[in-house]
Amino acid sequence: MSGGFKDSFTKEDTKEDVLGYDDTAFYYFVVSVLTCIAVPWTLSFLYSLLTHGREADSEFPRRSSEFGSKYKYCQTAAMVEKVDKVRADAKRFTARTALIYLLQAVALCFIWACIFGTMTQLGHEKEIQKFDPFEILDVTPQSTGSQIKRAYRKLSLNYHPDKNPDDPLAASRFIQITKAYQALTDEIAKRNWEKFGNPDGPQTTKVGIGLPRFLLEKENHLMILCSFFFVIVILVPMTFICYYQNSRNFAVNGVMIETLQFLGFYIGESARAKHGPELLAACAESRSMGTKPWDNAHLKKLTGHVIEHKKRVFTFPAVMKNQYLVWAHMQRQRHLMSPELQRDLDDLLRHSMKVSQAMIEVACMREWFGTAQGMIEFRRCVVQALDIKSSQLLQIPNFTEKQVELCHAASPPIHSLREFLALEPDERRKLTQMSDTELLDVESWCGFIGETIVQASIATDDEGEIVCGDVATVTVKLFRKHLAKEEALGPVHAPFFPIAKFEEWWFFLVDSGAKERIVHFERVTETERCHEEKLRFQVTKAGENNLVLHAMCDAYAGLDHKVELTFHAHAEDELVRKMPVHQEDEDLDLQPTLFQQWMGDLKGDESEEEVGSGDEAPRGPRRPGRDMKKKKEEPEEEHEDEEDSDASSSGSD
Structure with a gap:
């Protein structure tokens, strides 16, 4: 050959x-790749199809909380209807949901058809x-x-x-x-x-x-080159760029970066609850909603029914429209809105919790307690659909201005929510003049709200006295008296709010000076029966210190607590602290260190070599203090030796 x-x-x-x-190896490769895609996708599709409608459990969970406690739900007619409506809407197949399921089914059928066709082709190919x-x-x-x-x-x-x-x-x-x-x-x-x-x-x-x-094959080279160019040069970079641009527009808390910049610039120390609707309407999430051609005609129906308690600053059309919708929501004028305006309002209210939380955090970072308090008031007004100047009692189910007037005219008058909750059921029945069905809702709501106890104490870790410069700890204990053991509080009673809202508490440690300065703050999202939170701060002023702990609920107006904390801080030169020394430390101090033991062994070896079998035994290691004492005594001994030598010499003379 x-x-x-x-x-x-x-x-x-x-x-x-x-x-x-x-081509046999290629067929095996295609079958393996398509199977790895088709099997998990099919299982996920079938699971989502069988469990369709359970998405509402994320808003209104049926099961217990992460601590193993069972959620307690408000059993008023309005809240039961709201929860049932959300769960029914989640189970309903909308046009968008049906289209998504249809596209997934078509894609899965195509993939399985490719797998079947490839397996059929493998049957006609030779193995090797x-x-x-x-x-x-x-x-x-x-x-x-x-x-x-x-x-x-x-x-x-x-x-x-x-x-x-x-x-x-x-x-x-x-x-x-x-x-x-x-x-x-x-x-x-x-x-x-x-x-x-x-x-x-x-x-x-x-x-x-x-x-x-x-x-x-030659005729396919151009098509392959174009496809490769499109995927590598266009599709992959554009996907990465779109993902990066979308992610960099949002902060960690889910609020747009532009919104944080806007709030940081426009929120001042004088901002209060009445500024909240315009700040919410002017955020980036609200402005991105835009306007529609029919908005002006639909908004005219609200004219004369909505009162704006603050003069407008921004004249951008989308801001003006959304601000008007927020005021209409807080004054419970939703029934006058068209379905299109109601959908726009619901979209805006879904952003309201994150945006209002950003408002509170901006005020806290600048230590403005009045501003933070005003933003929390606006937050709960949005949740409860409560006007800024309205009575707290309108949060109670089936309450109207008539029942509010009856409570004000009672003896003694009832003005706050806590006063109403302190009444007995018979007293509430006589006071409100409601039907039995309406009173049943009121009692169910009162049992759900219940009584929350807040206690606070201040101390320093491992110290009996507080000295200027110490880090003091305020221990706050929150106890929901109306909850049973192994029970947690479910979503708040908010029939006018489109989504589920869980109760949150804000703890503010405020210096009661001329300017109420926030010393420390914490946001508590736990809904368990008992919760303990520690607020740590550094004591900077010697003498009498007066602090006030404000515990504010962001879901209901009228449940806030205020605890005064007074303590005396010693100056650094007034109180000298002695560090206690334990007996074990003293015993350990008497023991030679490893270095001393090692040096002692070396000296012992040298003395044995020099002395051999002498009379004196080698000495062990000595402590530094004793060595110094020995050195101090050596001159006196030398002096005595010199006197003895002089006496002996004089005697010999």
């Missing part, structure tokens, strides 16, 4: 990749493509030499590289035909093929991920 023929089949030859090209010269030349084993030569000439003319210069498969086919002819005519090649399955002798096997045959 010629050497040139063998050189064309060496490992360095680039034509070896296309020689005897086999072997070198068979008879099959390559399309002759039988009984063919004569002339028939083999005739078949070789015919095929070699069809697949000669000169006739197919741009077809790599044709070139490889020609090499394979030549190799098959050599295997049937050359004795050495034939012997190698019969023994090793290859005319060149024993060969190594290469295994890799198969690629489809059409990638090597």
Whole structure:
């Protein structure tokens, strides 16, 4: 067999990749990839289809909280209707939801069809493509030499590289035909093929991920290049850029960066609850909602029914519209809104909790307690649909201005929510003059709100006295008396608010000076029966210190607590603290250190070498204090030795 023929089949030859090209590996690869995609996607699709409607459990959870406590729900008619409506809407298939499910089903059917078709194609393919010269030349084993030569000439003319210069498969086919002819005519090649399955002798096997045959066809090169260019140069960078642009627009708390910048610039120390509607309407989330052509016609129906307690500052159309909607919501004028305005209002209220929390945090960072208090008041007015100048009693179910007047005219008059909750059920029945059904809602609501006790104490860790410069700790204990053991408070009673809202408490430690400065603050989101929070701050003023702890609820007006804390802080030079020394530390101080022990061993070895078997035993290590004492005594001993030597010398003289 010629050497040139063998050189064309060496490992360095680039034509070896296309020689005897086999699509079987590609089919296995496609089936594996599609199966890895189809199986989890199908299971997820079926699970979401079977559990459709349970998304409402994230807002109104049926199960217990993370601490294992069972949620207690408000059983008023309005809240039961709200919860049932949310769960029913979650189960209903909207046009958008149905379209999403349909597209997923079509995609899954297409993927499974591809898997089935590929598996069918695998059934027609050979498991392993072997070198068979008879099959390559399309002759039988009984063919004569002339028939083999005739078949070789015919095929070699069809697949000669000169006739197919741009077809790599044709070139490889020609090499394979030549190799098959050599295997049937050359004795050495034939012997190698019969023994090793290859005319060149024993060969190594290469295994890799198969690629489809059409990638090597000339007419597909332009399409493959364009697809590669589109995916690598356009699709991947654009996906990354869109994701990056979307993520960089939001802060960690879910509020847009533009909103935080706006609030940081416009919120001042004089901002109060009446500024809240305009600040909410001017945030980036609100402005992105835009306006619609029919908004002016629909807003005219609210004219004369909505009162704005603050003069407008911003004249941007979307800000003016949303500000008007917020005031209408707080004054409970939703029934006058068109369905389009109600949807816009609900979208805005879904952003209101995050935005109002950002308002409070901006005020806290600047230590403005009055501003933070005003923003919390605005937050609970939004939750309860309560006007800024309205009575707290309108939070009670079925309460109108008539019941509020009856409470004010009572003896003694009832003005606050806490005073109303302190009444007995019979007293509330006589006072409100409601029907039995309405009174049942009122009693259910009172049992759900209940009584919350807040206690606070101040101390320093491991110290009996407080000294200027210490870090003091205010321990705040919140106890919901109306909850039973292993029970947590469920979503607040807010029938006018579109989403579920859980109760939160804000603890403010305020310096009761001329300017009420926030010393420390904490936001408590736990709804368990008992909760303990620690507020730590550094004492900076010596003498009498007067602090006030304000515990404010962000869901209901009238449940706030105020605890005064007074303590005396000593100056640093007034009280000198002695560090207590334990007996174990004193005993440990008497023990030699490892270095001293090591040095003592060395000295002991040196003394043994010098003295040998002398009278004095080697001394152990000494403590530094004793060594100093010994050094102080040495001069006196030397002085005594000198006197003795003088006396002996004088005596001898």
